[in-house]
Amino acid sequence: MPDPPLYPPERLLDFTARVFEHFGVPGDDARLAATVLQSADLRAIDSHGVARLHSYVDMFHLGRIDPRAKIAIVRESASTATVDGGNGLGLVVGPKANAIAMEKAAAAGSGWVSVRNSNHFGIAGYYVLEALERDLIGWAMTNTTKLVAPLWGAERVLGTNPIAIAFPGEREPPVVIDMATCAAAYGKVEIARRAKKPIPAGWAIDRNGAITTDPDAMIDGGAMLPLGSDRERGGHKGYALAVMVDVLSAVLSGANWGPFVPPFALRQEIPTRSVGKGTGHFFGALRIDAFIEPSEFKRQIDEYVRTLRKTRPAPGTNGPLVPGDPEREAEAIRRRDGIPLVLPVIEELRDISRQTGIPFTE
């Protein structure tokens, strides 16, 4: 198979922004949304970049997203706020709610924002990188459409519910954590299916709730497993983390939670009922200087990173990575060489181009 073709980041960004504008998103918001999507492509989280653009387009066609939504603070305190995203694009609601958390932190030492009435907000990592720019410790979480079984459950009840947090260093790169709370990404099951290969035990169950290594058995009514996979290896912990993310993102804001989170792709089933408004997110920001001298904090993070790198390596490895290493390295390469897109994604972008008249040049 030939290498996938590489696309200049700025050209993809421009195309994406114009597509959002075509559907009525104001220019600044369209550019912001395109930037969030692109951060996924740059960081090699390919499932969350332009590969999702067609799903957003579908949602606009169905009128399921308000392109001109205004976000509103519906309740607040000195260090907290609840935001209603007005059923706007998650890629716009997310950054604006995150900005409120960062403003609260500037004033009160920390800021915490729970968001309802939003939808898919891109990669959680984007938001904590924004906080790093302002020398804040940022947190971001979101719930997502059901895909994961609670431990000892036989069906999809929870989303992949990611958690991100980042810590700045001085000379060393920042520690950037961005992780779903399930054992493995659904995209890996799809890749195994296409390759006609089994998946590792511990990733998924079939429609009867039994552990399966058959990707089709997972996709056909099965579910992904929480981080930890089974009781013996701590599957109850990944399950608990998914619940934590869900409650902070959705119960605290008044969004839908668990099996009631709205679907984002057309192929996903519609929940039986609604228990809130849209999808939920949770953002946090901590001012480092509210706790300790930032220079001292960063010096210690440098030392921490070096300590992790000096760990004696396990056999067959080069030793531990620091959280954020793979994404940062991917970003350096992709900014220079371009973003690789696989044919199915290119075909989707061409289809969007045909629908909108916006040229997608290669």
Next chain:
Amino acid sequence: MPDPPLYPPERLLDFTARVFEHFGVPGDDARLAATVLQSADLRAIDSHGVARLHSYVDMFHLGRIDPRAKIAIVRESASTATVDGGNGLGLVVGPKANAIAMEKAAAAGSGWVSVRNSNHFGIAGYYVLEALERDLIGWAMTNTTKLVAPLWGAERVLGTNPIAIAFPGEREPPVVIDMATCAAAYGKVEIARRAKKPIPAGWAIDRNGAITTDPDAMIDGGAMLPLGSDRERGGHKGYALAVMVDVLSAVLSGANWGPFVPPFALRQEIPTRSVGKGTGHFFGALRIDAFIEPSEFKRQIDEYVRTLRKTRPAPGTNGPLVPGDPEREAEAIRRRDGIPLVLPVIEELRDISRQTGIPFTE
């Protein structure tokens, strides 16, 4: 083997408080510390209850804990504080720092306290149950003596670094999450060793960094594995969570982190150097009414709990538990029937009784 004998909770509490007083801890603090230890015994987290009392006694004998330490706020903002525990008993420093987080939340919507110069603080769950009493969402984290390898590392670098958080329901019991960020508890490896049984693959590595099922190979210079166990099943995620807890607890407060966290038991090796003061904790509190009507929040938590319970069960199970179920059920039984203690723990308590002259009656 006969069932372990049962001890009335109030008698153990009294004995524990008197032991702390014997070593110079003021009466109120001694009672508080005993209450924290007892919460572990009541909730069947037996490794963290009176089974640890002998380690505290050893620390007092060595002068490693200041029984009369005063905690001090060394930096603060409207919603945050950094606390120096004065090398006091973690079981006293912890509750006092947690109280500061809760007071900050009352005033500013949320409160976040990072603590240095402390030591073992008991179970993280205790602190979030305290927050529940005040209708707050509580968080608690702590770092601990090194025991866990970073993914792809061959040695102990990180602690078991637990995370706790709790959410109140109205008619349903609260959701109480309290979990270490490693795949399994070290105590289970010791149990397997005594029973001469193998441990599951995924719990631990041997001194060379290879996955082992031999409990002795782990204990003899090996390490526990982070939640997720290996790269395929998300071991990088458990590792990242352990780093997160460590940075919030220790880098943010100026405590020791990673392999430099001081030992708590005499058998543990002394770190090669110190990078801060004592052990670190991190407490958070969120005022629910700063985000949403508390009655609405609790109604939704009830609904959430019922939804989890209605999940179709996996084969061979009764379906998902709700986080906190096992501990709450244990507490109900143990409050009524007493706390079971195994012989080695009884012998340690008898030894403390001999050392201190405080009667340990059975």
